[in-house]
Amino acid sequence: MIARAFQSDRDEPFAGDPGRAGGGSSPRDGVQPKPLSRRVRGVVSVLLILHLVAIASAPLAMEPASLPAQKVFAVFRPYLDAAFLNHGYHFFAPEPGPSHLIRYELTFSDGRVENGILPDPAKQRPRLNYHRHFMLSEFANTLAVDDSQQSTLQTLSRSFARHLMNERQAESATLFLRRHYIPSPQQVQAGTELDADELYAERPLGTFSLAESAVVRLAGRLQLPGDLQAGEVTR
Numbered sequence: 001m002i003a004r005a006f007q008s009d010r011d012e013p014f015a016g017d018p019g020r021a022g023g024g025s026s027p028r029d030g031v032q033p034k035p036l037s038r039r040v041r042g043v044v045s046v047l048l049i050l051h052l053v054a055i056a057s058a059p060l061a062m063e064p065a066s067l068p069a070q071k072v073f074a075v076f077r078p079y080l081d082a083a084f085l086n087h088g089y090h091f092f093a094p095e096p097g098p099s100h101l102i103r104y105e106l107t108f109s110d111g112r113v114e115n116g117i118l119p120d121p122a123k124q125r126p127r128l129n130y131h132r133h134f135m136l137s138e139f140a141n142t143l144a145v146d147d148s149q150q151s152t153l154q155t156l157s158r159s160f161a162r163h164l165m166n167e168r169q170a171e172s173a174t175l176f177l178r179r180h181y182i183p184s185p186q187q188v189q190a191g192t193e194l195d196a197d198e199l200y201a202e203r204p205l206g207t208f209s210l211a212e213s214a215v216v217r218l219a220g221r222l223q224l225p226g227d228l229q230a231g232e233v234t235r
Contacts, residue, residue: 054079057163059089099134100141101178102160103202106170117178136160136227137177144177144203154206161208175205 036044055074061073080086100117118135140160143153161173181199183192192198 010049051078055085058086062089088171090212098179098181100137101180102137102140103136103176103178103203104161105174106164106166106168107172108168108170114170116164118164132202140177140205141179158206158208162210165210172207172209174207176202177205178202181235 030031044150053072057069057073057076058080077086104115104116105115108114118137119130121130124130124133140153140156143149143156148172157175161175162174164170179201183194183196183199187199
């Protein structure tokens with residue numbers, strides 16, 4: 001019979017080891033973290049309050065907004081832009097404006113004409129992909145309402161057209177900036193459908209081919225809100 005020698009430094013449980021006999025707490029539990037000083041806690045609290053004020057200032061500064069709200073937003077805007085916290089609140093509140101799409105007509109070598117919309121919810125999936133394409137058409141409208149950005153608008157339109165022609169093997173593309181107005185409360189009460197013809201208006205952006213620049217250049221300004229100009233076409 002072999003008897004194991006008792007080794008007190010190895011087998012005897014600590015009085016405070018919860019996993020062994022005796023219970024209690026480990027010696028390590030007696031080490032308490034050093035609390036933050038009152039000054040540090042004060043600084044952190046002030047920074048958190050300023051951060052929350054900055055977050056709230058962005059939606060509060062959207063039109064219609066008070067002058068104090070706009071001044072507060074102007075102070076915090078550099079921080080919001082740098083931290084990517086200045087989101088597009090105007091898409092949702094307080095009064096969303098009309099949305100904008102790109103309608104196109106593709107002409108093929110056999111004379112066939114194909115119509116489409118960019119973005120198209122049936123083609124741009126999932127929803128995030130559609131939203132990214134929608135930002136492109138909204139950017140086109142941002143250029144269209146700025147008289148000084150008409151050359152950039154033509155460059156962007158040509159880029160859209162070349163992409164569509166390369167993708168579909170078309171010879172030319174005619175683009176239109178389509179505006180979809182939000183129905184008024186009176187129109188809703190009258191039973192106007194959300195896709196009613198009267199809620200749409202279009203502005204031609206130009207006709208493009210792979211071998212040429214735009215053969216149609218349009219002048220004028222796209223007003224927001226208001227009717228479209230520069231060769232307005234109503235759907």
